[in-house]
């Protein structure tokens with residue numbers, strides 16, 4: 234027993250022996266440790282067992298940027314004992330996504346991601362290899378090709394018309410428009426109609442599906458935690474109910490998708506055109522049955538004033554979209570895994586090292602941007618910097634082999650809707666616009682965007 238009050242130390246002989254042996258073991262280990270010949274990137278000091286996990290906050294992209302400000306654009310962290318390379322500048326991203334793209338073509342996996350994404354059968358997490366290559370080519374050549382994106386024009390226009398109708402009603406009743414809620418429904422409906430052939434947002438199952446997607450994002454956001462990176466502490470995720478939540482969400486999402494596939498199989502062969510992703514994936518033809526249940530008259534569609542040629546000329550609008558994506562990339566962090574030993578910016582990176590790229594920090598890097606924290610769309614008017622993957626200072630859609638194949642699809646909707654919102658309505662905010670973020674793998678506003686709309690005189 235240790236008794237400091239009496240200044241006498243009375244140790245149990247067994248305890249004394251154990252401490253002595255353990256100290257000798259540590260001393261031997263320290264003496265026999267050869268100085269590493271590897272050139273490792275700078276690292277913040279780390280704790281035993283936790284590594285640097287304690288330095289992460291729910292908004293991980295922000296925490297990493299603060300660490301990067303002290304340790305540089307390429308740093309080595311440890312999640313538990315797993316090495317994690319963090320890249321936070323255009324140069325660092327260029328090495329990983331361009332120069333060594335193939336070497337970093339794998340994605341990290343964890344219990345949570347395996348469970349939520351069909352044991353990594355999902356294209357975005359599938360390991361680099363034959364299976365991923367065939368899925369990606371299916372996406373690029375068929376599902377998300379320019380031709381296919383154009384074939385969804387009518388869906389986008391109909392849904393945009395519905396959105397404008399809802400905003401018009403708010404104008405008449407002088408009530409504030411909850412743009413966050415409307416955008417969520419719009420995105421969901423456009424994607425569901427393109428992917429599944431119809432929308433589900435007004436059915437109980439569809440509403441539940443939207444909630445499940447929200448929970449899935451939250452769970453993914455929380456998956457960088459002790460339970461995932463320190464194997465002997467994985468029981469924490471069992472005890473605190475995290476694993477149960479993941480299992481429940483995975484089962485319910487699967488149930489919804491099963492229902493969708495069943496619907497398509499039961500419809501059998503039908504019309505002439507391949508209209509949605511499920512039909513293409515199932516390899517069956519389907520009659521074009523977009524029975525949304527809502528009446529969308531010809532006029533309301535014609536009322537969507539801008540076609541895509543008009544949009545081509547809207548330089549300022551495109552600059553606004555770029556500037557928004559620079560400051561608020563929906564996916565603030567990208568992840569990869571080194572498939573072999575490789576040298577990055579003169580540093581040695583070991584096979585299996587997880588890599589985190591931070592497009593959020595890269596978009597705010599003063600080395601690439603003047604007044605990076607200012608929202609100034611004009612910066613893009615005389616610049617050819619784009620987010621298509623060749624300018625690494627702007628990578629909201631990632632870049633390289635694992636870059637986003639849905640960019641054209643997403644942009645077509647974003648531009649159409651935004652153009653209509655600003656042309657058809659005058660907007661007023663009650664208070665200053667806040668951009669407080671809600672943690673998750675994709676970043677959303679913490680508080681909904683509410684604004685007052687009046688019909689524009691144009």
Ligand code: HEM
Pocket residue numbers: 356357358369372377562563564567568628629630631632633634635636637638639640642643644
């Ligand atoms: C504003 C909307 C969108 C943004 C900001 C976005 C962004 C991203 C990002 C950052 C990645 C990861 C890239 C990387 O790791 O380098 C990604 C991957 C992916 N995105 Fe998107 N995306 C959007 C919309 C879409 C849409 C509408 C689709 C399909 C309809 C889509 C399909 C995919 C797929 C399949 C992957 C995985 C690619 C792979 O691993 O090879 N995305 N997206």
